[in-house]
Amino acid sequence: xxxxxxxxxxxxxxxxxxxxxxxxxxxxxxxxxxxxxxxxxxxxxxxxxxxxxxxxxxxxxxxxxxxxxxxxxxxxxxxxxxxxxxxxxxxxxxxxxxxxxxxxxxxxxxx
Ligand code: 5GP
Ligand code: ZN
Numbered sequence: 001x002x003x004x005x006x007x008x009x010x011x012x013x014x015x016x017x018x019x020x021x022x023x024x025x026x027x028x029x030x031x032x033x034x035x036x037x038x039x040x041x042x043x044x045x046x047x048x049x050x051x052x053x054x055x056x057x058x059x060x061x062x063x064x065x066x067x068x069x070x071x072x073x074x075x076x077x078x079x080x081x082x083x084x085x086x087x088x089x090x091x092x093x094x095x096x097x098x099x100x101x102x103x104x105x106x107x108x109x110x111x
Contacts, residue, residue, distance in 0.1 A: 006042050006097035020071050024063050027071055035082075036105030037075050041068060047098045050087045068102060077104040 008014040009028065016028035019039050030038040043060055047053050053061060072081045081104035086093040 004046055004097050005095055006040075006099065007046055010042065010044055020067075020074060022067070024060055025067065030101070035103040037077060037081075037103065039071070039075065039102050041071065041100040041102060042097060043099075048096045049093055049098055050085060053098065064100060068100065072102055072104065075102070075104070077102070080104065082108065 005014065009016045010026045018026070018028050020027040024045075025041055025043050027039055027041050030040050041064055043064060045057070045060060047057060068083060081102050084101040084103065085098075086101075
């Protein structure tokens with residue numbers, strides 16, 4: 001999608017601090033971290049929000065969730081972590097390309 005911030009980050013048009021990538025997802029540091037460790041897990045496929053995901057995205061969403069613990073381990077979050085998925089304006093979503101936040105590395109609660 002042309003006008004999407006996260007599509008531009010995935011394409012390298014906008015710089016980011018990559019922490020992990022594979023065929024399906026791109027993971028990078030949040031620009032305004034709300035925890036000592038705060039990264040965003042973004043599928044390469046542009047999906048506006050969880051509300052817009054369909055059954056054809058089932059394997060992609062499963063892949064994201066099952067890869068998150070591996071990313072957390074890579075980031076040293078051995079004690080655990082929080083995963084956040086904001087959906088649409090009422091859920092606090094600001095960037096309309098579906099993404100999971102991974103937060104950790106300090107005492108809870110985080111935003
Ligand atoms: P949302 O509120 O949509 O769930 O989360 C969007 C997140 O994207 C926010 O935590 C915000 O700090 C982060 N963000 C916004 N713009 C940029 C950017 O240009 N680069 C990076 N790395 N993160 C961004
Ligand atoms: Zn996008």
